[in-house]
Amino acid sequence: MSYAVNRREMLRRTLAGGVGAAIAPWVANLAEAAEDHAAHLHAVAQAMPPAADWAPKALSAHQNDMVVELSELIIPQTETAGAKAALVNRFIDNVLDDADPRDKKEFLRGLSWVDERSKDFFGADFLASAKEQQTALLTIMSSGKNTSLTDQIGVEFFQSIKSMTITGYYTSEIGMRQELGDDGQLFFAEFKGCTHAEHGAPAPPPKGRPIKPAKKA
Amino acid sequence: MAQAIYDAIVVGSGATGGWVAKELTAAGLTVAVLEAGRKLDPAVDYSEHKRPFDMPFHGRRLARGALVAEQPVQVKCYQCDEYASHLFVKDTECPYTTPKDKPFEWIRGRHVGGKSITWGRQSYRLSDYDLKAASRDGFGEDWPLDYAELKPYYDRVDRFIGVSGAKEGLPQLPDGEFLPPMAMTCGEIRAREVLKAKFGRTLTIGRTAILTAPLQGRPACHYCGPCSRGCSTGSYYSSPHSSLPAAFATGRLTLISDAVVSHVETGDDGRCRSVAYVDRLTRAHREIPGRLVVLCASTLETTRIMLNSRSARHPNGIANSSGVLGHYLMDHVMGGGASGTLPMLEGVPDERAQRPNGIYVPRFQNIESKHPDFLRGYGFQGGASLVKWGHAFALPGFGASFKQSVRDTASWTMNFGGFGECLPRFENHVRLDETMVDAWGIPVLHIDCAFGDNERKLVKDMAVTAAEMLEAMGAENVRARAEISPPGLGIHEVGTARMGNDPKTSVVNRWQQAHDVKNLFLMDGSVYPSSGCQNPTITFMALASRACDHLALDLKRGDL
Numbered sequence: 001m002s003y004a005v006n007r008r009e010m011l012r013r014t015l016a017g018g019v020g021a022a023i024a025p026w027v028a029n030l031a032e033a034a035e036d037h038a039a040h041l042h043a044v045a046q047a048m049p050p051a052a053d054w055a056p057k058a059l060s061a062h063q064n065d066m067v068v069e070l071s072e073l074i075i076p077q078t079e080t081a082g083a084k085a086a087l088v089n090r091f092i093d094n095v096l097d098d099a100d101p102r103d104k105k106e107f108l109r110g111l112s113w114v115d116e117r118s119k120d121f122f123g124a125d126f127l128a129s130a131k132e133q134q135t136a137l138l139t140i141m142s143s144g145k146n147t148s149l150t151d152q153i154g155v156e157f158f159q160s161i162k163s164m165t166i167t168g169y170y171t172s173e174i175g176m177r178q179e180l181g182d183d184g185q186l187f188f189a190e191f192k193g194c195t196h197a198e199h200g201a202p203a204p205p206p207k208g209r210p211i212k213p214a215k216k217a
Numbered sequence: 218m219a220q221a222i223y224d225a226i227v228v229g230s231g232a233t234g235g236w237v238a239k240e241l242t243a244a245g246l247t248v249a250v251l252e253a254g255r256k257l258d259p260a261v262d263y264s265e266h267k268r269p270f271d272m273p274f275h276g277r278r279l280a281r282g283a284l285v286a287e288q289p290v291q292v293k294c295y296q297c298d299e300y301a302s303h304l305f306v307k308d309t310e311c312p313y314t315t316p317k318d319k320p321f322e323w324i325r326g327r328h329v330g331g332k333s334i335t336w337g338r339q340s341y342r343l344s345d346y347d348l349k350a351a352s353r354d355g356f357g358e359d360w361p362l363d364y365a366e367l368k369p370y371y372d373r374v375d376r377f378i379g380v381s382g383a384k385e386g387l388p389q390l391p392d393g394e395f396l397p398p399m400a401m402t403c404g405e406i407r408a409r410e411v412l413k414a415k416f417g418r419t420l421t422i423g424r425t426a427i428l429t430a431p432l433q434g435r436p437a438c439h440y441c442g443p444c445s446r447g448c449s450t451g452s453y454y455s456s457p458h459s460s461l462p463a464a465f466a467t468g469r470l471t472l473i474s475d476a477v478v479s480h481v482e483t484g485d486d487g488r489c490r491s492v493a494y495v496d497r498l499t500r501a502h503r504e505i506p507g508r509l510v511v512l513c514a515s516t517l518e519t520t521r522i523m524l525n526s527r528s529a530r531h532p533n534g535i536a537n538s539s540g541v542l543g544h545y546l547m548d549h550v551m552g553g554g555a556s557g558t559l560p561m562l563e564g565v566p567d568e569r570a571q572r573p574n575g576i577y578v579p580r581f582q583n584i585e586s587k588h589p590d591f592l593r594g595y596g597f598q599g600g601a602s603l604v605k606w607g608h609a610f611a612l613p614g615f616g617a618s619f620k621q622s623v624r625d626t627a628s629w630t631m632n633f634g635g636f637g638e639c640l641p642r643f644e645n646h647v648r649l650d651e652t653m654v655d656a657w658g659i660p661v662l663h664i665d666c667a668f669g670d671n672e673r674k675l676v677k678d679m680a681v682t683a684a685e686m687l688e689a690m691g692a693e694n695v696r697a698r699a700e701i702s703p704p705g706l707g708i709h710e711v712g713t714a715r716m717g718n719d720p721k722t723s724v725v726n727r728w729q730q731a732h733d734v735k736n737l738f739l740m741d742g743s744v745y746p747s748s749g750c751q752n753p754t755i756t757f758m759a760l761a762s763r764a765c766d767h768l769a770l771d772l773k774r775g776d777l
Binding site for chain 1: 266399400401402403405406407410439440441565568569570571572605606609610613614615616617619620621624
């Protein structure tokens with residue numbers, strides 16, 4: 001059973017509640033597909049071949065480049081690596097490749113929308129625009145509301161790529177190791193639980209003993 | 218060449234089949250266990266130590282594609298993922314039917330060990346509140362035994378498989394012979410205190426069939442986390458790592474895998490003579506003779522085999538003179554609960570060791586007082602853990618500030634999810650679907666089951682009481698949920714061949730021996746007369762031990 005709160009359930013509620021209006025079905029579908037995908041393969045990107053041997057399946061080369069930049073804008077490199085280094089674009093390509101074709105179409109429509117708006121506002125497509133311009137467009141899209149500058153397509157597309165970037169990043173090796181502090185240790189002598197007297201912790205449990213990893217053939 | 222005649226043919230090698238093999242071989246019987254699936258190889262089939270980036274990438278074998286095509290039902294189980302989907306059946310090979318408006322999600326595993334590989338391991342005893350529930354509230358039938366009779370057998374199971382837990386002295390949830398309990402997290406300790414002080418309810422650490430100390434040659438748990446992908450060290454109870462080796466050690470066990478049982482053959486006297494099966498790989502039809510037959514095929518497969526064992530003596534299926542076989546199907550109802558964040562634990566780190574266990578709040582409704590709206594009750598499972606990034610979807614913005622805000626707002630979250638009792642109703646039933654056969658030519662089941670008014674009320678109450686408890690703890694962002702789950706998904710399906718003293722209203726007697734067929738025994742969940750709300754496996758095993766003891770005694774006396 002699931003002992004902690006179900007992340008998918010949290011995702012569904014927060015997507016639905018977070019933007020005021022009902023979430024578009026395709027956004028929820030892709031977000032949930034990303035969750036499934038992460039649950040099954042976690043950092044699928046890391047299991048994939050190096051860049052030279054990799055080609056997107058669902059995205060065109062241009063679309064893939066856009067997803068690389070968009071995901072890095074959403075979760076950038078700081079003192080830890082960002083979505084680009086974590087190969088979140090590959091994760092998103094996988095999700096789209098395995099998605100309902102109608103949902104995939106909506107996503108690709110959103111990518112085209114981003115390019116068209118970039119041309120309207122900045123006179124260049126998204127990748128050719130300056131970083132400040134890209135950030136400005138994303139800021140408008142992330143408002144969650146239709147305004148004179150954005151519309152439902154842009155709002156929904158941002159929700160979609162953001163949710164997939166979150167899932168892809170935090171289940172990647174980089175996300176897990178660098179950002180979440182997973183040190184890769186798999187075997188533990190004990191689960192300590194609460195050790196804070198102020199929380200009412202009982203006396204420490206009997207001392208565990210070191211355990212050797214099981215040998216696998 | 219004459220075929221050996223086994224003292225007992227046991228159908229199924231899961232939690233109960235393996236256990237019955239151990240008990241009967243220990244009593245001196247020669248036993249053949251038939252298993253429908255293959256033998257697993259832990260080095261290949263278990264993946265609990267695989268790191269995400271160790272996972273091979275198999276193109277489109279993803280959640281929405283290949284998995285769904287072959288396993289549209291199994292994939293609804295929370296554990297049927299890329300790591301473990303091979304531990305669940307292919308629905309395309311093992312179909313069943315339901316009425317259009319009554320889904321039943323039948324989750325199955327066919328391999329040596331059955332669902333004891335993927336099970337949730339939670340192990341709670343029934344009490345007389347459950348076994349004698351009908352006498353207390355007038356609904357259904359009492360069990361033909363009481364807790365005092367069952368207790369020594371629960372003890373025997375505890376001592377052999379190892380159950381960790383804490384003694385609480387509760388009449389509705391009897392204590393066992395526990396290994397040391399696992400530790401609680403900060404939020405769980407707070408919850409325990411608040412529930413006791415404000416509601417008089419007990420919150421205890423999950424009682425789980427996982428070793429917290431070495432036992433029977435098996436090492437203690439090493440807290441890697443994902444038990445349901447198999448345990449290479451055999452540190453939780455599964456038949457291939459525990460009971461089956463004990464049975465093999467007697468020299469009296471024969472295990473036949475890839476044997477898909479279709480029916481039991483009876484002689485002119487109506488007694489079981491042999492078990493007929495289809496070789497899973499060659500489709501060859503075979504028969505294996507035995508002096509007695511014990512069905513441990515899992516609740517619904519056991520009943521399916523019986524319904525398909527038709528003869529002149531048993532025109533409606535073996536041991537079905539009562540007409541009750543297939544009826545009174547139950548599964549624990551889920552879908553009610555609540556979660557909330559615990560602001561008082563802000564900044565408290567979690568630990569890397571993964572505890573494969575949660576907390577349990579034993580049933581508190583209809584124990585000391587009578588609830589006006591519903592009968593019986595439910596227990597809560599859940600836990601408090603640090604949510605490190607699941608909340609990110611709800612956070613606004615993007616960029617470096619967004620990334621930082623995910624770190625800054627990681628929060629401890631407490632969750633309660635209820636498992637409720639399902640009342641036994643005649644109309645919830647299974648029968649053979651004469652229009653469809655499985656991949657081995659065996660008629661499939663038609664499952665006609667729906668939760669009723671009482672279960673719906675339980676789910677609503679789960680949501681209300683869980684939210685109240687969280688608010689009393691000082692939780693924030695409390696979200697209650699009451700979305701009733703379809704039956705089957707609890708994976709606690711029980712009933713359809715219930716036990717009782719009256720041959721007119723039950724299929725087996727109090728020793729789990731068919732009223733109509735003296736050498737046929739049922740030793741899995743099919744015999745439940747009522748469901749309780751506790752995770753049932755340990756009760757299946759305790760019941761089986763008791764039945765095996767009696768069976769061996771009868772054999773000695775020459776009564777079989």
